[in-house]
Structure formats: C-alpha cells, structure tokens
Amino acid sequence: MGRVRVQRQSRSRSPRRTGAIAVVSALGLTAALGGCGLTGESDGVTLKLVAADYGDSEANSSQKYWDKLVKAYEAEHPGVRIDVTVYSWSDVDAKVKEMVDAGKAPDMAQIGAYADYAAEGLLYEADQLLSIPVQADFVAQFADAGQVKSVQYGIPFASSTRLLFYNKTLFDKAGITPPTTWKELAADAEALKAEGVKYPYALPLGPEEAQAETMQWLLSGGGGYTDTTVGSYSIDSAENVATFNWLKNDLVGKGLTGPVAPGELNRADAFSAFAAGDVGMLNGHPSLMQMAAKKGVKFGMVPMPGVEGPSKVSMGVADWMMAFKKNGHADQVGEFLDFVYDKQNVLDFSRRYDLLPVTNSASTVMTAAKQDADLKPFLEQLPLSELYPVGQTSWAAVSADIKKRIGGTVAAGGSPSAVLGRLQTAATRAESAE
Structure with a gap:
C-alpha cells in the first residue's frame, strides 16, 4: 500500500x-x-x-x-x-x-x-x-x-444493521412472497429449490464473518451471545440450541442452503453469488445493495423472520x-x-x-x-x-472461536448442542480471565 x-x-x-x-x-x-x-x-x-x-x-x-x-x-x-x-x-x-x-x-x-x-x-x-x-x-x-x-x-x-435480502425475480418465478417466519422461510426455500435456484437460502458460516450470521439467527430465535440480564455468555442456551437444531434439520439437512457447506461458505462469496443472481435469500448489510444493483439484480429487503413473526431484535x-x-x-x-x-x-x-x-x-x-x-x-x-458484546475483553477470542467452530453445528453428523457447549466452555474460561 x-x-x-x-x-x-x-x-x-x-x-x-x-x-x-x-x-x-x-x-x-x-x-x-x-x-x-x-x-x-x-x-x-x-x-x-x-x-x-x-x-x-x-x-x-x-x-x-x-x-x-x-x-x-x-x-x-x-x-x-x-x-x-x-x-x-x-x-x-x-x-x-x-x-x-x-x-x-x-x-x-x-x-x-x-x-x-x-x-x-x-x-x-x-x-x-x-x-x-x-x-x-x-x-x-x-x-x-x-x-x-x-x-x-x-x-x-x-x-x-442486517435485513433479509431476497431476489424479486426468483421469488416471482417461484410464485412466493417474502417470509415473516422461519416456517415460511423454509417453504420459500423449498419453492426456490424446485425452480433450480442454486442457493435457495445462503447460510455463510465460514470463517470470514460467521459470528454475524450466527448472531442474527440467535436473535431471531429469542437468544443471543449473552444473557441480557447479567451480561455473561450464554452461547449454549436452550434457545440457541433450538435455533441451530432448526437450521440443521429444517434448512441445511433438506438441501436448502446450496452446494457449498455452510461452514465453508464465506460472507463475501455469498454476497457475490447474490449479485450474480444465484441466491434466493440471505442476510445482508447495506453494501449489498450497491453490489446487487451494479449487476442488475432486482431485490427487496424485509426484517429477519423469527419463530412466530418478524424478529423483534436486529443485529447491529x-x-x-x-x-x-x-x-x-x-x-x-x-x-x-x-x-x-x-x-x-x-x-x-x-x-x-x-x-x-x-x-x-x-x-x-x-x-x-x-x-x-x-x-x-x-x-x-x-x-x-x-x-456484539465488544466491551468484553474476551470477545475477540470468543468471536475467533465461533468463526472456527460454528459451521460444525449444521454439518452432517454434527451436534448443535455439543458444538455450542464447547464454545460456551471456552467463552466462560476466557471471560473468567478478564
């Protein structure tokens, strides 16, 4: 430089x-x-x-x-x-x-x-x-x-902040509307898959920015990285385990996340695929608008779906x-x-x-x-x-651990509860050393 x-x-x-x-x-x-x-x-x-x-x-x-x-x-x-x-x-x-x-x-x-x-x-x-x-x-x-x-x-x-981006052209072709719940998101992904869409829902849990995709899903499931009452890490909470069980069984396990394993898909690659017209839905931040518009992709944006309706908390x-x-x-x-x-x-x-x-x-x-x-x-x-809990001095190490391990929660043969449990153990140890 x-x-x-x-x-x-x-x-x-x-x-x-x-x-x-x-x-x-x-x-x-x-x-x-x-x-x-x-x-x-x-x-x-x-x-x-x-x-x-x-x-x-x-x-x-x-x-x-x-x-x-x-x-x-x-x-x-x-x-x-x-x-x-x-x-x-x-x-x-x-x-x-x-x-x-x-x-x-x-x-x-x-x-x-x-x-x-x-x-x-x-x-x-x-x-x-x-x-x-x-x-x-x-x-x-x-x-x-x-x-x-x-x-x-x-x-x-x-x-x-993050919103759910969707490809309007692909949605119109599949005859579907933007989802407001996880159930609707999975149904939309099924319809997109039936139309031959390469990535019905792009789930980037690769090492580049896995902590972001993870947090957005945790929040939409009523959980998060920390307990909002006391501020300590709660990575393996019941809500978080339930969220990743759903992702593993209802999205990844049904082949709705595309040809690249989520743990190997980086955010930049997912964004590029969306701009190329190969992605039906994904979580995106504002810069994705410019990328998609340059490639002529017609897109819409809605709040992240939650279990029973739009997520009440977004990731900032x-x-x-x-x-x-x-x-x-x-x-x-x-x-x-x-x-x-x-x-x-x-x-x-x-x-x-x-x-x-x-x-x-x-x-x-x-x-x-x-x-x-x-x-x-x-x-x-x-x-x-x-x-993110950036004010905790342990966050850099915890974030790096999440980037490395979180893809294993949805891998074939993977165990969300086991992976989240290991992340929690490491986070607790790092937190106690602050």
Whole structure:
C-alpha cells in the first residue's frame, strides 16, 4: 500500500474530560478547550494508521477514501505525515495483532475489536484524544459499546444493521412472497429449490464473518451471545440450541442452503453469488445493495423472520477506531481524528460504502436526505438492534472461536448442542480471565 503524506500544525489538546462535562456537552453546551495537552512543534511526526478495506474492488478500495481525506487534511495542516495502510477484512485484525506483538503498534487502527487491547493498557481513552463536540456527537448506543469498565476506549467508526435480502425475480418465478417466519422461510426455500435456484437460502458460516450470521439467527430465535440480564455468555442456551437444531434439520439437512457447506461458505462469496443472481435469500448489510444493483439484480429487503413473526431484535454492527499509546503523539492523533469525524467526512464515507453513520449529526442528515432513502430501512432497524458484546475483553477470542467452530453445528453428523457447549466452555474460561 502507498504512503500518504499529510502535513499539519500541532495544537493543544484539552485535558481529560469528565463524565459530567460530557453529559453537559451532549445537552448542547459548546466550550473552548483548555490547553493542557501536548504543545510545541510537531514537525517530523509520522502517524501510522492501519485500516480495513470496505471496498469490493480496487476501484473503490478504502485506500482511495483515505488518500482523498488526508490530502484535504494536508492542505490546512502542515507538519505531520500520516502513513495509511489498508488491509482486507480477512487480514487486518491479524496484521494489527502481529504489529502489537512485535512491539510495533501503529498509532491508530481501524478494525473490528478493541477491548482486548484496552484490557492490556495499550490504548488511549477516547477523552484523552477527542474534542468535546466530537465526543458528544457519537450515537449513544455506540459510545456505550466502546466502553470497558465504564471508560471509552473504542471509537465507533462505521455501523450497519442486517435485513433479509431476497431476489424479486426468483421469488416471482417461484410464485412466493417474502417470509415473516422461519416456517415460511423454509417453504420459500423449498419453492426456490424446485425452480433450480442454486442457493435457495445462503447460510455463510465460514470463517470470514460467521459470528454475524450466527448472531442474527440467535436473535431471531429469542437468544443471543449473552444473557441480557447479567451480561455473561450464554452461547449454549436452550434457545440457541433450538435455533441451530432448526437450521440443521429444517434448512441445511433438506438441501436448502446450496452446494457449498455452510461452514465453508464465506460472507463475501455469498454476497457475490447474490449479485450474480444465484441466491434466493440471505442476510445482508447495506453494501449489498450497491453490489446487487451494479449487476442488475432486482431485490427487496424485509426484517429477519423469527419463530412466530418478524424478529423483534436486529443485529447491529460497529467497527472501531482506536489509538495506541506506545508512540505517544496523543495531541496529533486527536486532532487528526477530530477531522476524520467531521460531519461531511462521516457522510462521505457512509455514502461511499452504503454504511450507517456513527454520529448524530450525519445520521440526522441521512435520515432526511432523498439520496439516502435506500438506507432508511437499515436506519430504522438501528434502535432495535443489539451489538456484539465488544466491551468484553474476551470477545475477540470468543468471536475467533465461533468463526472456527460454528459451521460444525449444521454439518452432517454434527451436534448443535455439543458444538455450542464447547464454545460456551471456552467463552466462560476466557471471560473468567478478564
């Protein structure tokens, strides 16, 4: 990946904000920031940012987004270089971990989880970096999810919810309507299979993003990864076991999920198959709209079906920005991140990749703008959504274990209760080590 040079001037950061100030700020107070941060000349500082790629081709790689953003920053801020490296989602988390383990942590990382690094004392707190107006602008749901023991380390970067996508052409040919219950989903899948559809329902439980497909199904079955009362893992709950028994027996076992075993089907491949017209139904996030439209696929979107009706809870996902303390430069990092979270920059990123904004100011604009009308169904799901338990420092390890094992629940000869039980045992052990 190329290096992007950005020049800027240093300025004093505000001191660490207290919870009381943040509350007042959220109610609309704006104030001048005190100069208790780093001061002095910032020439010669290089900030390294490692980021994930949200594009589906070189033409719309996230590298192009960052190149444009830092070029605009450079025009007004001489003095600092920003070295941006973009990796695919399949690699970026592991790349950052390798850098950290080698004692070469980047200044900033935009990846999928933050809490394990926070637990090791490696990250700056958000209020050591960001100005008060920027902090106050985050959607509360995401700001809360960025906390470990009531301190925010994870800075939300992008978000999405999930809806059930269906191919209108294939549905019309089969004479069926979008499902609202699991029973209807299975019946629709049977009708699609009878019409020769390659993937009646695409079930990506492969290692790329199996934790997402899993969570959406768990929520629709009345369960989830954690007990909402006490917050502990409940992966092998009766509701979750029942959900995967249904998937194994009523969907996978009846040949309704296509020629690739769910445990070997990755999300990206499932999306590509949908865009190619080979999938009848699958869970998708907003970026799938752009992929499908480019290929001329006529699609519709409905809430995820549940046992007796549409699921009352949707899955929400937030990706995270974080800043490592190893190299210092809190002042320079904070000023750059203030720019990253400027309303227009958040809008530009969200619109470029059909993702939901993490700030209130950008959300307000997108909710009202005609050009963003296609995202409204996803925005409407956001208040009803549940996020991964990202505030638990064990989540990164638990998520990795789910990606590796969950496909076995629906494999021939597999046992949902046994696989979920092993996942629960490992999760409990990881949780107790927090």
